[in-house]
Amino acid sequence: DILCIGDLDVDLFISLPAIPGFDQKVSGKHLGQKPGGMSANAAVAMTRLGRPARLLAAVGDDHAGEEALKQLAAVGVDTGFIAVRPGSKTFMCVILVSPSGEKSLIRLETDAYLPRPGDIIPAVLRGIKHMHLTYGNAALTLHALEMANEHGIRTSLDLEPPDIRRAPEHLTRMLGLVDTLFLNSEAFDAASEVLGGVLSTNLLRPGGEIIVTMGAAGCRRLFGNDLIEVPGFKVDAVDTTGAGDCFAGAYLASRRTDADPRDALIFANAAAALATLDFGAQAALPERGAVETLLRD
Numbered sequence: 543d544i545l546c547i548g549d550l551d552v553d554l555f556i557s558l559p560a561i562p563g564f565d566q567k568v569s570g571k572h573l574g575q576k577p578g579g580m581s582a583n584a585a586v587a588m589t590r591l592g593r594p595a596r597l598l599a600a601v602g603d604d605h606a607g608e609e610a611l612k613q614l615a616a617v618g619v620d621t622g623f624i625a626v627r628p629g630s631k632t633f634m635c636v637i638l639v640s641p642s643g644e645k646s647l648i649r650l651e652t653d654a655y656l657p658r659p660g661d662i663i664p665a666v667l668r669g670i671k672h673m674h675l676t677y678g679n680a681a682l683t684l685h686a687l688e689m690a691n692e693h694g695i696r697t698s699l700d701l702e703p704p705d706i707r708r709a710p711e712h713l714t715r716m717l718g719l720v721d722t723l724f725l726n727s728e729a730f731d732a733a734s735e736v737l738g739g740v741l742s743t744n745l746l747r748p749g750g751e752i753i754v755t756m757g758a759a760g761c762r763r764l765f766g767n768d769l770i771e772v773p774g775f776k777v778d779a780v781d782t783t784g785a786g787d788c789f790a791g792a793y794l795a796s797r798r799t800d801a802d803p804r805d806a807l808i809f810a811n812a813a814a815a816l817a818t819l820d821f822g823a824q825a826a827l828p829e830r831g832a833v834e835t836l837l838r839d
């Protein structure tokens with residue numbers, strides 16, 4: 543009953559002693575090739591946690607796309623509406639990992655990077671109670687949010703700092719169509735700066751909430767003048783790629799069962815902490831049982 547709309551990619555992880563300049567060579571080690579993309583990660587997180595999600599994204603008609611669809615379907619994500627673009631390549635990210643675990647990202651965006659507004663046909667919305675969007679571009683995001691509002695579907699949007707800086711003129715209009723806004727601390731500051739004041743829930747749909755993630759420090763929820771802050775779980779993080787996507791997926795999966803917002807924040811912190819324990823955005827996305835064990839111990 544949750545529809546995720548946005549990006550799907552294939553992440554190629556390479557470990558390197560240092561990043562080479564132009565005309566320099568360096569030997570790297572291939573750490574693996576794994577599906578990623580904010581929207582796909584969130585859909586996998588929800589599905590693993592027992593809330594099967596439908597994903598609307600796009601891939602090229604290449605081997606990478608075929609593999610990504612197979613892996614998503616194997617997890618139980620509804621991939622039936624993912625657009626396969628003839629003659630296009632699947633969106634890839636090359637992720638360079640330093641010996642101490644820092645990362646540099648090279649995005650190879652293609653025309654199969656995102657679904658198009660026209661891909662949101664009425665059948666995609668059938669049976670859907672909640673639409674979760676990772677920002678892609680203003681046309682897609684606004685169209686999707688408007689359709690959700692017309693169909694009485696609740697909405698959430700996960701924004702990153704570059705999204706906010708790329709589309710400042712659309713920000714207020716988008717926020718007015720959103721029930722739950724997810725941001726990390728940097729994105730919260732970027733949005734406040736762009737809006738020329740502190741971002742508040744007044745800008746969202748009535749009853750809207752803002753969830754700010756703060757890495758290892760945990761998260762907070764703003765709801766009108768109400769503030770809840772929940773510390774993160776202490777883990778030996780290996781790779782935080784996708785932690786924010788897992789957090790959003792887990793929070794929504796938990797709220798769908800009408801969990802108290804504080805319980806949902808704790809649940810999402812636990813799921814996202816577990817998601818940092820292995821390389822790759824989707825490799826370590828936990829099952830519900832693993833989250834419940836962490837919460838009990």
Ligand code: ADP
Pocket residue numbers: 726727754755756757758759760761774775776777779782784785786787789810811812814815818
């Ligand atoms: P993003 O990856 O989008 O920048 P954050 O870094 O804020 O988002 O991480 C999202 C969530 O993942 C956090 O709110 C927290 O629950 C969890 N998380 C991230 N990094 C860690 C960490 N090192 N230890 C424990 N939990 C973490």
